[in-house]
Structures are given as C-alpha cells and as structure tokens.
Amino acid sequence: MMNTLTTSRLILRPWKESDAKSLYQYARDSRVGPRAGWQVHTSEEDSLNIIRNVLSVDENYAICLKEDNQAIGCIGLKKPGQTQKVTTDFEIEVGYWIGVPFWGKGYVPEALLKIQEHVFLDLNDDVLWCGYFDGNIQSKRCMEKCGFVYHHSEENKLCVLLNEVKTEHYYMLTKEQWQNKNKGS
Numbered sequence: 001m002m003n004t005l006t007t008s009r010l011i012l013r014p015w016k017e018s019d020a021k022s023l024y025q026y027a028r029d030s031r032v033g034p035r036a037g038w039q040v041h042t043s044e045e046d047s048l049n050i051i052r053n054v055l056s057v058d059e060n061y062a063i064c065l066k067e068d069n070q071a072i073g074c075i076g077l078k079k080p081g082q083t084q085k086v087t088t089d090f091e092i093e094v095g096y097w098i099g100v101p102f103w104g105k106g107y108v109p110e111a112l113l114k115i116q117e118h119v120f121l122d123l124n125d126d127v128l129w130c131g132y133f134d135g136n137i138q139s140k141r142c143m144e145k146c147g148f149v150y151h152h153s154e155e156n157k158l159c160v161l162l163n164e165v166k167t168e169h170y171y172m173l174t175k176e177q178w179q180n181k182n183k184g185s
Helices: 017-027 044-055 107-122 136-146 175-181
Strands: 010-014 059-066 071-078 091-098 127-133 149-161 163-174
Touching: 010 107, 017 044, 017 071, 017 136, 071 107, 091 107, 107 127, 107 136, 107 175, 127 136, 136 163, 163 175
Parallel strands: 091 127
Antiparallel strands: 010 059, 059 071, 071 091, 127 163, 149 163
16 A cells, blocks of 8 residues: 655645546646646546546555645656666656646645655665656756756657657656755755
C-alpha cells in the first residue's frame, strides 16, 4: 500500500475514483495537459477511466490541499522501464501538473521537495530525473527552484499521447546534491 505524504499545506495521496469530478475540472483546461504531454480530458467519465487505468499506480499521488483533501493536481514517479530517461534501478523520474487556479502559489515546488525527500530517504534512489517540453517555462523554473540541474535536451521527440514531435529538456538531481542542499535545514 502506498504511503500518504504531507507538507505544511498539502496532502499527497493515492488517487480515488471519487476524484473524477475534481480531476476533470482541472484536466479539461487546454493549458494543462498538452504542456505536460497528455490530452485534455473530455468528460468526467474520461477522467474516471484515467484514474482507473493510468493514475492508480504505485508512487502516483493526487496533490490535495490539506483544508479539503480535494485533488488539484498530480505528482508521480516512474521507475526504469516506464520511461526513457531512467536507465538504472537506482534512478527514478518525477512528473507533475497542477490545475490553473493553483498556478503561482508554490504548491508544486512544495510537493516536489517532499517527493525529493521521499525518493532519497524512503526509496533510497540515487538520481531523480525531471523534464519539460519546450515552452513550459513554469515547469523549468520549478525544477531549478527545487535544485534540479540541466542535463541535456532532445529534439524531435515523439510525444506519444499527443502524437506530436517536441523538444524535451532533461534535468536531474543526485542524492548527493540533495543532501548538500539540505544540510543544516
């Protein structure tokens, strides 16, 4: 069973079927999915199917405000075999998104910092990868704010869920970098 993680303002918890309405509310906005590499949700039923078939996996968390525990975004980890970035058993990739009304409030960096702690202390991984598609400057800023370091870019990369070719920029954070950043805190 997957753990629930908490921060000062957030609960990161497994997705539930009852999150379908909230998921649809934010995932139907065309400013969210396509920049993260997935299609806009077309109905509450579509969102329910995505919860059942995509989001309900280990290490994939609904980002919820503590005040109401309603899903406002997602942050999840992918191990080797689930991603092209991760190549060893001690590397993992993180991906995230949040609904437009919650942009610019620091929720994603807060969730990402908690995930870093989880990855390096609980899962004992050595490298955390993250990436963003060209034009998603908010995601780039979030990665940099959370200590990720630019690694490389790949052009003409097929984004399967959108059936589009994009440029993706890869960032990484090692356990050693994370430990040095967190000394004394």
